[in-house]
Amino acid sequence: MNNPNLLIPSVAEDIAISQEQEVNTSRRTAIKQLAVFCGLALSANSLSALAGAVTAPTDFNRSKKTLFNTDQLALVRELGEIIIPTTDTPGAIAAGVHDFINHFVVYCADKDEQQQLVSGLKTIADRAQNDFKKPFLSLDKNQQFDLLTNMEKATNGFTPADRAFFKQLKGLVTFGYYTSEIGATQELAYLAIPGGYKGNFKFKEVGKAWAIPY
Numbered sequence: 001m002n003n004p005n006l007l008i009p010s011v012a013e014d015i016a017i018s019q020e021q022e023v024n025t026s027r028r029t030a031i032k033q034l035a036v037f038c039g040l041a042l043s044a045n046s047l048s049a050l051a052g053a054v055t056a057p058t059d060f061n062r063s064k065k066t067l068f069n070t071d072q073l074a075l076v077r078e079l080g081e082i083i084i085p086t087t088d089t090p091g092a093i094a095a096g097v098h099d100f101i102n103h104f105v106v107y108c109a110d111k112d113e114q115q116q117l118v119s120g121l122k123t124i125a126d127r128a129q130n131d132f133k134k135p136f137l138s139l140d141k142n143q144q145f146d147l148l149t150n151m152e153k154a155t156n157g158f159t160p161a162d163r164a165f166f167k168q169l170k171g172l173v174t175f176g177y178y179t180s181e182i183g184a185t186q187e188l189a190y191l192a193i194p195g196g197y198k199g200n201f202k203f204k205e206v207g208k209a210w211a212i213p214y
Contacts, residue, residue, distance in 0.1 A: 040171040040172065040175060050108045066102055067114055071125070073102055075125065075137065076121065077098035080173045082144060082145070083170055084174070084177050094182055097172075097176040097180070100172075101117075104172060104176075119165070120162065120166065123162055123165070124136055152166050
């Protein structure tokens with residue numbers, strides 16, 4: 001007769017695997033919901049790939065592939081900092097948002113999404129050169145802001161497609177920032193293992209919104 005105790009390690013292992021799978025499923029669901037909340041318009045496959053990519057710890061600057069050339073990546077870096085600048089907390093550059101977007105474009109985005117991002121960056125570069133005779137990175141802050149404001153409003157020669165690109169870029173910057181360690185722990189209030197539930201808590205006592213520990 002088989003020893004029933006021999007089954008215990010196998011059962012315990014199965015339970016542990018099942019629990020880990022449930023946690024991973026919950027984490028991916030939370031990440032997908034956050035992506036939608038940030039305004040990202042992604043295909044189902046891209047959204048799933050994104051949820052799978054954002055698992056801690058993730059070091060996006062180790063990505064081996066890139067779709068952006070050096071100038072495009074530098075532009076993404078600057079645009080991220082304009083969207084979420086350094087204030088009393090670190091901005092998008094410190095959070096490595098440009099590395100996240102570079103990773104997303106190669107490993108998560110489909111071809112249409114890749115094309116939209118690359119074309120949008122080219123539009124910004126071309127408009128800066130045409131309007132100011134300078135690269136975007138050489139413009140002063142007011143010129144950069146005016147150009148991007150017109151793009152966001154689809155005015156002064158910018159199209160609804162340009163506006164859609166900028167909305168997507170802002171969504172990627174926001175998502176990349178708030179899923180980074182800096183965004184989740186310094187910009188947001190973070191508590192890995194929350195204490196008791198308090199349904200009526202004065203915001204001024206916290207001072208910032210809470211991160212979701214997925």
